[in-house]
Amino acid sequence: MSLRKLKWAALASIFAVTQLACYNTYTIDNNELSKLEASVDRYEVVEVLADCPDGVAPAEEASHLHGTMWADAQVPGDDDAVSDAVADEVDEAEAADSLVRRIEVDDLRGCTMVPVSTVNALTVLTRGGGEQRVTPFNFVMDDVQLVSPEYDVLVQLDQVEGAEVSDFSGWKTAAAITGMTVVTVGTFVGIGLLSDSPDW
Secondary structure (H helix, E strand, C coil), X not given: CCHHHHHHHHHHHHHHHHCCCCEEEEEECHHHHHCXXXXXXXXXXXXXXXXXXCCCCCCCCCCCCCHHHHHHHHCCCCCHXXXXXHHHHHHHHHHHHCCEECCXXXXXXXXXXXXXXXXXXXXXXXXXXXXEXXXXXXXXXXXXXXXXXXXXXXXXXXXXXXXEEEEECHHHHHHHHHHHHHHHHHHHHHHHHHCCCCCC
């Protein structure tokens, strides 16, 4: 292989390594997809169950006291100072928790819990292998269709088979950076060893 071809091969390798996927991709069903549509209640993050084994339905969410009812149940009535302090802590926790819609299940039954926000890539899977990109919390599903004005998507709901959610992977990113560094250093060392002249 000539030096010129080796240089182009090195550049192509570096480009390929930088394009390595740094995301984990999970598949969700239509029920979990419906949790990610636009709604009156605004959340920054919604947890969904993904990659459930075939034939296994995820456990139902447990019902428990939330928000004001939980605060009322927790606040003692006799001591006003203690009541105010506890109420303030509950209000802060409630405000932070109101931004996250959590899954309250003890048994995931083989499913993976994935937190989804607007930064996650969401791809709707349709029958026949079709894919439509949508943004979480910026599409609407009714009994008949799925509509995403941002991407001009209009799909009949009976054609939707679920969706894929991409979630950032720290270890894949670290592996990609390490691999890119090794390839880059190795390439330039190889070019230096194979080069006949020091000037190239």
